[in-house]
Amino acid sequence: MPILKSAKKRLVQDEKKKYRNFLRKKEMKNILKEVRALVASKNKEEALKILPKVYKLIDKAAKTNVIKDNTASRKKSRVTKLVNSIS
Secondary structure (H helix, E strand, O other): OOOOHHHHHHHHHHHHHHHHHHHHHHHHHHHHHHHHHHHHOOOHHHHHHHHHHHHHHHHHHHHOOOOOHHHHHHHHHHHHHHHHOOO
């Protein structure tokens, strides 16, 4: 455990950041699961409606360094390809 006052404060800040990052990542994963479920049920219209929200969550995660930029690009590319594969 930290002894200095500044180290204690830093610990509290890190815990808050960790929780915030966890929530952002969890939200991103949940919406990706939702899109995959829509694709599995061949519901292209609904998947296309959710796609901008998916992009927004992925971009925010990348902007706040929860995920790296290339990871965000890869995820967006793959989810778009998946939605477009529905005929």
